[in-house]
Amino acid sequence: MRKLATRTLEAIKYTPGSLLILDQLALPHETIFEPILNIQDGHAAIKTMKTRGAPAIAIVAALSLAVDVATRAAKHEFKTVPQAVEFLNSSLEYLKTSRPTAVNLFDAAHKLSVVIQDSAKKATSPSEVTDAYINAAEKMLVDDVQDNKNIGKHGAAFIVENCKNKEDIRVLTHCNTGSLATAGWGTALGIIRDLHKNGQLKHAYCTETRPYNQGSRLTAYELVYENIPATLICDSMASALLHQNPSVQAIVVGADRVAANGDTANKIGTYQLAITAKHHNILFIVAAPSTSIDLSTKSGKDIVIEQRPAEELVTITGLLEGKNIPATVRTAAHGVGVWNPSFDVTPSELISAIVTERGVAVKTPGKSEFDMKAFLQ
Ligand code: MRU
DSSP states (O other): OOEEOOOOSOSEEEETTEEEEEOTTSTTTOOEEEEOOSHHHHHHHHHTTSSOSHHHHHHHHHHHHHHHHHHHHHTTOOOSHHHHHHHHHHHHHHHTTSOSSOHHHHHHHHHHHHHHHHHHHHOSSHHHHHHHHHHHHHHHHHHHHHHHHHHHHHHHHHHHHHOSOTTSOEEEEOSOOSGGGSSSSOSHHHHHHHHHHTTOOSEEEEEOOTTTTHIIIIIHHHHHHTTOOEEEEOGGGHHHHHHHOTTEEEEEEOOSEEETTSOEEEETTHHHHHHHHHHTTOEEEEEOOGGGEETTOOSGGGSOOOBOOTHHHHEEEEEOTTSOOEEEEEOSOTTOOOOOBSEEEEOGGGOSEEEETTEEEOOOTTOSSOOHHHHHO
16 A cells, blocks of 8 residues: 655655655655565565665665564564574575665675574574564664765765865766665765755756656755755766866766776766766766675676666656646657666776775775775775
């Protein structure tokens, strides 16, 4: 059953035993919270992109299992510790099949499986294992907000320190990396929030982010909500904007996976923004929690890029003129072939800095790659 709510920037509402997610496909037209009752609901919300954004995907997956297991534990479904362990582990494996690129999901599943394993070693009843799982999943929600606040602080300071004209800082961002993509505050958009809060931001620009319009539907919505002075451009306008407006001194984006050498997978269109940043000699900054860094992936060529349905590229969703009814219209000729990769990989050589909650990773002078392993130590 769908539940209507007031306008809010919260994408994940959790209280023990209850999880609601904001249906991001309905934004900006409607604010609809949907209950997630079990792992099947969690998996579907992620796959259909009602929940999206690397950190939010991981948290919703983890919490969908928390509410599912809480319901089962209340009904005394688990008679033994191994039964509880088997259910939790197989559920994590299932949740991992929802979307392939954002590593935060795999990182969360790994950390949670360690919690399950450790608690099972000393548990005398199944509820000890399920409680340990639930506590660890709940902690991920809390930690993500704090991590984002730290990313915002470090990123804003880095931009102010490294931009040429501190009196007129304008920043361009891509996709949606804000409260809607995380547990709260955001990564790249969190940096923009911090700059604005500190009175250091003159203007933010956001791309439309075709084909799924996370920029126009979600980032524009967040910027308007926060009263941050902002302008929407379509993806093909970015180079022209930088050419005409030297006050745009940084492009700040999020990440779905950062390889050990700093190559970064992020929303399709990020790579071309990095090229134009290089050409115009401005900062190109990746902002992500350290849970987005995947040391087991050596470079970008090892990152699996999700292919999305053709439907997303040949249609666009809007609101029927004069009526409050969302409608999808076809925008491409029937019969045309479609290539729809959800992400691209920006090579490390084009990235000025990778901002995490731990601080800012930069390259050793003369090197074209980052050493993310050394950074994390
Ligand atoms: O396909 P999406 O909307 O999940 O893609 C989102 C992005 O690419 C974001 O930039 C990334 O996940 C970081 S969100 C803080």
